[in-house]
Amino acid sequence: MTCKEANERIYEYLDCELGKDIYSEIKIHLDLCRKCCNKFEFEQSLKKVIRDKSQTYKISETVRQRIVKQLTEVHGERSGIKQQTGESNGTKRHKVIQLFAKRPAYLIAAAVIPFLVSGLAVYFAFFRPTPPSPIIREVAECHDQHIHDMGVFDFVSPDRNGMSRKFNELRNFNFAVAVPEPNEYETRLLGCKDCYLAGRKSVHVELEKRMNMRFSLEIIDGSEMNINNLKKEFSGGRAYHFGRHKDYNVLLWKDGNTLYALTSEAQKKELIHVADETMQMRRFRDFQPFFPKEK
Amino acid sequence: MSFGKADEKTRDLEILALEYMDALFNFAMRMSGNREDAEDLVQDTYLKMHRFLHTFEEGSNLKAWLFKILRNTFINKYRKKMREPQEINDNNEEFSLYDRITADKDEYDPLNKSSFNVEEFLEDDVKYALDNLPLAFREIVCYSDLEGLSYEEISEVIGCPIGTVKSRLFRSRRLLQKFLWSYAKKKGYLKGKKGDIE
Numbered sequence: 001m002t003c004k005e006a007n008e009r010i011y012e013y014l015d016c017e018l019g020k021d022i023y024s025e026i027k028i029h030l031d032l033c034r035k036c037c038n039k040f041e042f043e044q045s046l047k048k049v050i051r052d053k054s055q056t057y058k059i060s061e062t063v064r065q066r067i068v069k070q071l072t073e074v075h076g077e078r079s080g081i082k083q084q085t086g087e088s089n090g091t092k093r094h095k096v097i098q099l100f101a102k103r104p105a106y107l108i109a110a111a112v113i114p115f116l117v118s119g120l121a122v123y124f125a126f127f128r129p130t131p132p133s134p135i136i137r138e139v140a141e142c143h144d145q146h147i148h149d150m151g152v153f154d155f156v157s158p159d160r161n162g163m164s165r166k167f168n169e170l171r172n173f174n175f176a177v178a179v180p181e182p183n184e185y186e187t188r189l190l191g192c193k194d195c196y197l198a199g200r201k202s203v204h205v206e207l208e209k210r211m212n213m214r215f216s217l218e219i220i221d222g223s224e225m226n227i228n229n230l231k232k233e234f235s236g237g238r239a240y241h242f243g244r245h246k247d248y249n250v251l252l253w254k255d256g257n258t259l260y261a262l263t264s265e266a267q268k269k270e271l272i273h274v275a276d277e278t279m280q281m282r283r284f285r286d287f288q289p290f291f292p293k294e295k
Numbered sequence: 296m297s298f299g300k301a302d303e304k305t306r307d308l309e310i311l312a313l314e315y316m317d318a319l320f321n322f323a324m325r326m327s328g329n330r331e332d333a334e335d336l337v338q339d340t341y342l343k344m345h346r347f348l349h350t351f352e353e354g355s356n357l358k359a360w361l362f363k364i365l366r367n368t369f370i371n372k373y374r375k376k377m378r379e380p381q382e383i384n385d386n387n388e389e390f391s392l393y394d395r396i397t398a399d400k401d402e403y404d405p406l407n408k409s410s411f412n413v414e415e416f417l418e419d420d421v422k423y424a425l426d427n428l429p430l431a432f433r434e435i436v437c438y439s440d441l442e443g444l445s446y447e448e449i450s451e452v453i454g455c456p457i458g459t460v461k462s463r464l465f466r467s468r469r470l471l472q473k474f475l476w477s478y479a480k481k482k483g484y485l486k487g488k489k490g491d492i493e
């Protein structure tokens with residue numbers, strides 16, 4: 001084991017996240033290498049300092065009691081129901097009649113359930129929505145992650161050119177990132193970050209509409225993904241493919257070799273609107289994605 | 296009717312869950328920054344727990360599950376605050392507190408009184424450094440260093456693969472060390488180094 005290899009796993013080692021074999025390999029290295037040993041010891045004591053010198057806040061006794069009491073109360077309601085239904089003691093038939101008498105709703109339920117079941121059977125046989133395709137699922141999961149990511153971006157800017165530059169900087173190749181230019185009144189750019197989608201590096205751009213709706217735009221350059229088997233709709237001369245997963249609507253379209261995926265809780269109509277808006281801007285402006293030409 | 300037994304089981308789980316109240320409150324304090332919000336968050340967490348306990352799979356990790364509920368409650372409640380995007384501008388720049396401290400010495404020697412020792416950091420320094428971390432970074436340091444959650448548990452709480460947990464934890468610690476370094480400089484912990492760097 002080299003110093004470099006040991007150092008790459010320093011946190012996994014200190015966090016006790018390594019398997020037995022690799023752990024002892026590193027331990028042997030530390031016994032032999034003073035330099036690494038010092039560094040590991042330093043990091044370990046820092047970890048300890050952070051834990052020991054972090055003030056621990058204690059919940060007040062009043063609030064604790066309140067929470068415990070609340071939980072007991074909700075349980076009380078439940079066991080009340082239990083007692084009522086558990087009371088009857090007679091013959092089996094007697095019990096059934098008693099049950100219906102006590103709870104007329106059960107009688108209605110008994111009458112309605114057969115219809116419900118057959119209705120469901122028909123639904124599953126003929127009208128059941130087809131499960132989302134893998135790409136739709138993946139895009140939706142990605143969006144879900146982004147909105148639960150506490151607003152962290154690699155770059156925060158309302159400026160699309162700044163974003164394009166940022167991505168040219170981040171990657172050492174010419175990746176034409178067509179960051180959309182939204183209509184500032186309705187939609188604005190929040191920020192962007194590196195992402196992975198369908199096994200490829202993607203650019204994640206986040207937009208916000210009317211202060212409460214967030215849109216993830218995922219851009220993959222050079223994607224050979226076939227999206228033609230998805231449902232589609234035309235708008236502004238462009239074919240938008242769509243699907244739904246996890247309460248999110250997903251809109252996919254291609255522009256040359258670039259795949260765009262727009263996801264949000266918003267209605268499909270609204271998604272198409274945002275997509276149209278952003279793509280139109282791109283068409284009018286004769287977009288120069290990287291290394292701007294000198295005039 | 297097995298109702299009674301099932302209810303007993305949930306009751307047991309809830310009693311166990313109450314054990315984590317201080318840990319949850321501590322975390323809520325670090326994320327929200329004030330007592331009132333933290334108390335509300337913990338209360339909401341327990342009520343949600345009660346409501347969704349039937350979805351809890353037996354044998355899975357109760358502590359991680361509770362942290363997940365608290366985290367989601369926090370995100371939903373403070374969406375507005377969360378919407379202000381935060382930029383993590385570390386540009387993947389290398390930084391190590393150890394390397395800085397040992398930069399002009401041949402070797403770090405914790406017993407050598409003339410070199411800086413991490414023990415010299417005060418409670419306040421650690422608090423400020425933690426509080427200055429962006430939320431997504433602060434939470435992960437809290438899970439790992441303060442709450443002692445494993446990578447797997449963290450991945451469950453934040454819903455990210457373990458690889459993401461590792462890299463985010465790495466970036467968080469690097470940023471935390473950067474902050475600590477600047478406090479150490481400001482406060483003159485580094486003997487003979489005050490003010491002469493950067």
Ligand SMILES: [Zn+2]
Nearest residue numbers: 002003033036
């Ligand atoms: Zn070494």
Ligand SMILES: [Zn+2]
Nearest residue numbers: 142195204218
């Ligand atoms: Zn993404």
